[in-house]
Amino acid sequence: MDFAFNEEQQFLHDTLHDFVAKEVKPQARHVDETGEFPWDIIQKLGAMGMLGLNIPEAYGGAGADELSVAIFLEELGRGCGSTGLISEAHLCLAAAAINLFGSEAQKQRYLTPLARGKVLGALGLTEPGTGSDLQGIRTTARRDGDEWIINGSKMWMTNGGVAGTAVLLCRTKAERSSHSLSQFIVPTDTPGFQAGPPEKKMGLHGCWSHAVSLDDVRVPLDHLLGAEGKGLQQTLAVLDGGRIGIGALSVGLGQAALEEAIGYARQRETFGRPIAEHQAIQFKLADMATKVHIARQALYYAAWRKEQGLPFSKEGAMAKLFATEMAEEVAYQAIQIHGGYGYSHEYPVERIYRDARLMTIGEGTSEVQRMVIARRIIKGR
Numbered sequence: 001m002d003f004a005f006n007e008e009q010q011f012l013h014d015t016l017h018d019f020v021a022k023e024v025k026p027q028a029r030h031v032d033e034t035g036e037f038p039w040d041i042i043q044k045l046g047a048m049g050m051l052g053l054n055i056p057e058a059y060g061g062a063g064a065d066e067l068s069v070a071i072f073l074e075e076l077g078r079g080c081g082s083t084g085l086i087s088e089a090h091l092c093l094a095a096a097a098i099n100l101f102g103s104e105a106q107k108q109r110y111l112t113p114l115a116r117g118k119v120l121g122a123l124g125l126t127e128p129g130t131g132s133d134l135q136g137i138r139t140t141a142r143r144d145g146d147e148w149i150i151n152g153s154k155m156w157m158t159n160g161g162v163a164g165t166a167v168l169l170c171r172t173k174a175e176r177s178s179h180s181l182s183q184f185i186v187p188t189d190t191p192g193f194q195a196g197p198p199e200k201k202m203g204l205h206g207c208w209s210h211a212v213s214l215d216d217v218r219v220p221l222d223h224l225l226g227a228e229g230k231g232l233q234q235t236l237a238v239l240d241g242g243r244i245g246i247g248a249l250s251v252g253l254g255q256a257a258l259e260e261a262i263g264y265a266r267q268r269e270t271f272g273r274p275i276a277e278h279q280a281i282q283f284k285l286a287d288m289a290t291k292v293h294i295a296r297q298a299l300y301y302a303a304w305r306k307e308q309g310l311p312f313s314k315e316g317a318m319a320k321l322f323a324t325e326m327a328e329e330v331a332y333q334a335i336q337i338h339g340g341y342g343y344s345h346e347y348p349v350e351r352i353y354r355d356a357r358l359m360t361i362g363e364g365t366s367e368v369q370r371m372v373i374a375r376r377i378i379k380g381r
């Protein structure tokens, strides 16, 4: 199997590599320290067509393949975790949900502005009382004449306070079953949709996560996304793709930590020579580089399977599990190689470590990935 980039992928990679070096990486520390939302970069990414990268051209996207999405998020992750997660949640969660399950009219109305980067998207699954266990969702959507009325609350919604379009998972049947949930497209300016202030978090400070209250939010019947009662299955399909996005972001974070560690090890001297000449440091760097490489290959393989239309749920979960745990471990070792300076805000590795920590939690924890993988290898599905 050959994952060598074709001409278009190589061009995309080089363009992004350059853009991230010039525009994204230099702002990453400021974004982390101030918690400012990087609007200027997001607008530029929209103008470059990145926020609709794998959305069909008919709906304002660039019509690129799945490997291109991995390239995009990996490069962003190399520069700034916050910018990466904003883009990932927009493209791989909100836009992907409408692209996969939207009607023609919904795609024209809601997907096109998302793909053109005119509007940001958010996906609301998690609630104060439930995250991994999606069947525990309490937010309800009830039919009333020609409208749905949504009531409840969501938690941790990435882009929830800055998005124009949200996709929400709601309960449409009281009983706990796999057919009790449905997805809805909700414009965030609908009366009753209220996002709280950005949550204070360990890292990813420029990527805003919001609690959202939903009080008698009324949307027309045609804002049901996909089929009524199929919300759980639709969400799991979206999350399968999202795992490739989070995995790619993690490969970028791991690569960034590795590059910082190599650079530091070359110039820091102890006992009369650069620490890069001590075998203990060399072995750490070799292990880090190997893990980044393996994660990248696993991720490209999952993206390739998705592109071919092959089942990729297990491979995506494996790639997400390995890449996210790798990013944290590589960032940890990068701090170790920096010694005391690794613990300082002066060097990027502590920011990368804090940003990477989320990746084993969001869009399915490592435990959930292991459940997905185990189910498939034991029961063969």
Ligand SMILES: Cc1cc2nc3c(=O)[nH]c(=O)nc-3n(C[C@H](O)[C@H](O)[C@H](O)COP(=O)(O)OP(=O)(O)OC[C@H]3O[C@@H](n4cnc5c(N)ncnc54)[C@H](O)[C@@H]3O)c2cc1C
Pocket: 089, 123, 124, 125, 126, 129, 130, 131, 132, 133, 155, 156, 157, 158, 159, 201, 204, 209, 358, 361, 362, 363, 364, 365, 366, 367, 368
């Ligand atoms: C920065 C950030 C951004 C986020 N963005 C979004 C977003 O855009 N949209 C959204 O909907 N959500 C978002 N989330 C929420 C995230 O997806 C959830 O936090 C995650 O799915 C875990 O859910 P939880 O926090 O409720 O933990 P829980 O589900 O309560 O789990 C707690 C612990 O128990 C473990 N666990 C749970 N069930 C099992 C089991 N059966 N076996 C073994 N272990 C188990 C979990 O792995 C975890 O370690 C975000 C979270 C953060 C922190």
